[in-house]
Amino acid sequence: MAKKLRPQLSKKDYDARVPVLREQLVQLQVALKNAPFKVLLIVAGLEGTGRGDLINSLASWLDPRGVEAFSYPEATDEERARPFMWRFWRQLPDMGNIGLYAGSWYTETLRAEARSRKALAHLEHELARIRHFERLLVDNDTLVIKIWIHMDKAAHRARIKTLSADPRTAWRVTEEDKRHQRIYDRLDRTSALIRERTNQPGATWHVVEGADERARNLAVAELLLEGFASHRERLATLAKRRRPAQPPAPLRSLRADGRRLLRALPLDHKLSPKTYEAKRDKWLGRLSLAVRAAHAANRSIVFVFEGWDAAGKGGAIRRLTSAIDVRNCRVIPVGKPTDEEKNFHYLWRFWRQIPRDGLVAVFDRSWYGRVLVERLEGFCRPDEWKRAYRELNDFEQELTDHGSIVVKFWMHISREEQLRRFKSREETAYKQHKINDEDWRNRAKWDGYEIAVGDMIALTGTPAAPWHLIPADNKRHARLQILKTACKNIEKALRQKSAKE
C-alpha cells in the first residue's frame, strides 16, 4: 500500500468547502434539538493519530451549546471502584446533543492491549461488552457514528516526528504516542480485530485516512451529516412499522416454565415466633459477618427485591439491613423515573446508583420494572420490553464480572393472602399510608403480572445472578429465608474468586 503522506486537499479547496459544511452542521444541530435524539460521534484509533485535533476542528464548526466532548484519561478511583462500563454510562450526551468522543471504550481497550498483550479470550470478552453497550444505544434510537482514524506506520511516525520537532507542539507528543509507534504492527492487527468484532447494524465502522488532516476533517463532517440524514429517515420508517406501546391487553407468555415454577411454589409454611426469633438472630449474626467480610474484600453487594404488592418487601429489607452498618448501605426505593432520567436509556438511572466497591445497595423494586409494570401498563413498546431481557442480563453480567455480588429475590404470595393484607392495611390506621387505589388496580391485573413475572424468572435467571423465589405468605418464614439466602450467597461468592482476578 503506497500511501502519499502529503496533503492531497489544497488549503484553497478546503477553505471553500468549510463554510458550506458549517452552515449544514448548524442546521443539523437545530434539527437535532427538535428531534430529539442523541448523537455519539466516536473517534478511535491509535494514540498519536490526531483524534484530538479532529475533535477540536469539528467542535469549532459546531454550536458549542449542543456539543459535549468526552475523553478518558486514567480512570479515577471512583471509576475504578465500579464496573468497567460505569465511567461511560456516567458521561453520555444530553438529548438533542452531539457527544464527541476523542476517547471512548475503544481507547481503554487499546490502552490495555498496548500495555500488556492480553489473552485473546479476555479481549473477546471486552469486545462483547462493547457490542452490548452499543447495541443498547442504537436500539434506544441513538445515532452512533464510529470513525477509526487510520494512518499507516510511516505516516504515524512522520506525524510524531513533525510534532516533536516544533517547540510549539512538542508538548502534545506523549509517551503513549511513541509506544504505539513502537508496537504499531501488533496494534494495527488488534485494531482490525476490534473493528471486525464491533461492526454491527447501526454501529458500523468508517475507516478514515488520517494523514491528510484537511481531507480527514471534511470526510468526518460529511459522515456526520450523512449519518444524521439517514438516521432521521430510519426513525421515520421505524415509527410507522413499530407496534406502539399497548396498554392492558391479554398477555401471552414467552416462556411457560417460569409461571409453572411460580405456581408450584408451596406457600403453607409454619414457623413459631420463638423458633423464628432464635434462628433470625443466628442468621443476622452470620450475615453481619459475611457483609463485613465482603466489605473487607472490597466486594460490593447488590440486593434486588421484587414481589407482589404487600408481599412484605419493606419488612424484609428492614430485617436485612439491620445486620449491615448503615454507613455502608443504601436502600433505593424505585418509583417513577424523573424527567432527567427519562432522557436516558432506562438502565441509566440504575447505573447511577451502582455502589462502589465494598458497599451495599438494596433496590426496593428495580430495573425489572421494564419487563413488569412497563410491559403490563404499556409504558414501553413491545420491541422495547422484549429486548430488555437480554439488556438486563448484560447489565447484571457487568456487575458480577466486576466482582459485585448480586442477590435477587422474588417475594411470592397467593392472591388470597394479598387480599387479606390489603384489607388489613385499610382497616389499620397506621398502615393506611401503605395502600392506595393503584394497589387495587394492580391486583386486578394479577393474571397478566403472573405471566410477566414468569417470563422474567425464566429469562433473567442466570448462573451469576439467579432468582431466589421466596414463599411469603408466612412473613416469618419469608424473612428468615431471605436472611439465609443472602448470607449463603455472599459467603459463596467470597469463596469464589472475583471474576476480575
Add this chain to the structure above:
Amino acid sequence: MAKKLRPQLSKKDYDARVPVLREQLVQLQVALKNAPFKVLLIVAGLEGTGRGDLINSLASWLDPRGVEAFSYPEATDEERARPFMWRFWRQLPDMGNIGLYAGSWYTETLRAEARSRKALAHLEHELARIRHFERLLVDNDTLVIKIWIHMDKAAHRARIKTLSADPRTAWRVTEEDKRHQRIYDRLDRTSALIRERTNQPGATWHVVEGADERARNLAVAELLLEGFASHRERLATLAKRRRPAQPPAPLRSLRADGRRLLRALPLDHKLSPKTYEAKRDKWLGRLSLAVRAAHAANRSIVFVFEGWDAAGKGGAIRRLTSAIDVRNCRVIPVGKPTDEEKNFHYLWRFWRQIPRDGLVAVFDRSWYGRVLVERLEGFCRPDEWKRAYRELNDFEQELTDHGSIVVKFWMHISREEQLRRFKSREETAYKQHKINDEDWRNRAKWDGYEIAVGDMIALTGTPAAPWHLIPADNKRHARLQILKTACKNIEKALRQKSAKE
C-alpha cells in the same frame, strides 16, 4: 466534673421505651413523606465516641426506605479536585428523607485539626464556610439537627479500652480513635470553639452525653421527634407570614449604583472587520496559552455569561471556546431546572456542574437566574431572592478559595439594538429558531430587568469574582473585549498564588 461511666438507664427501662419511640419515628417518617422537606441529623464528636453505633441504632428504628446515611472517609480524587463543600453538596438526602450523618463537614474539620494544629485564622475561615452552608440549608426549610456526642476523657479512654479488649469489637478501634484520645484536651477545646462558632438559629448544637449508650440513643431519638414537631410548626407560621412569590410588579432598586453603571456604559464602538480579525487572532493565541497554563497548574476556570436576550452570548462563547481544547471544556446552557433539581436548593444544580481542577466550564446563563428571571417572574419569594445575593457570593467564594478562576460577563446592549436583532432574527430563515414569544415578553419587562441587573452588579461583584460589563451593540468589539478580559484575568490569577497555598 465527676461523671459516672456506668450506664444509668437500665436495660429494662430502655426496652420498655424503645417500642413507643419506634412507633413515633415511623409516624414521623410518614408525615415527612407528605410534608415534604429534608431532615439532616448530624452526629459529630471526637473519633471513638460511638457515632457509628448511634447512627446504626437510630437507623434500625426507622424505615430504611426513607433514610440515607452519610459518612465521610478520606476524600476521593474526584472530591479533592473540587472545592471543599462539593462532597457535601453531592450527598444530600432526597426530599422527604432523613439524612443521618455519621460523618460530616465537622468530621473533616476535626480530622484536619487533629493532624496538624491549624492556624486559628484558617479554622475560623472553615467555620464561616460551614455556617454559610448550614444557614443556606435552614433558609431552604431543611430541618437541621446537630448532635455533639460528648464523652469526658476517662469515658473516652474506657470505651476504647473495652472495645479493644474484645476480639469481636477490636477491629472497630482505629488509629484515629487512639490519636484523638492522646490529644483529647486540645481537641476538646477545639470542639467547644467549633460548637460556639457554628451555633446559629435553626442549627443549634445539642450536646449529648455519650458514655451511657442507651440513654444517648433515647435522647437523640427524642431530639429528632421534638425537632420535627417544632419545625413543622415553624414552617406553618412562616407560611402565613411570608410574602408569597409575586409576579410582575414594579420593581424597586436595592442599590441604585449598579443601574447607573449600566446606563453610563458607552455603546457606540467601532471596529473594522480587518482590525478585529487581526486582534482576535492575537488574543485567541494568547488565550489558548493562558488556558493551557491554567490546565497545567491544575486550576479550573468558570466562565459566566449573562446578558440581555440577543446580546450575543452564543457567538461570544463560540469564539471563546475556539481557543480551548474541547476535551477540557464544557459549555453548560442553563434553562429551566429539572424536577430532580427542584428537589434541592437552587444552587445544587450548579454545584453538580463544577469542573474538576484543570478543566473549564462555560455557563451560558447561570446561578444569577435567581436574582434575574426568578425575581422578575416571581418564581421565588422575595425573602428567597433577597438572601440569594449573599448565597451567590458565598458560592463563588468557595470556588475561588479552592483556586478556581471565575470570570463573569454581563453583555450589555441598548434597547434599540435588541429590537433590531429581534427583527433580523424573525426575518432571516436560519435565525428564526433563535427567537420566540418569550423573548418578546422579556423585552416588555426591560425596565424591571434593568433594575434587577443593576442590583446584581452592585451586590455580587466581589474582588475575587468581579463583573465585567461588556458593551455589546458592536459584536466585534464585544467579542474582542471578552477574549481580552478572559485572557488577562486568567493570567492575573495564575500570577497570584492560589488561595489553597
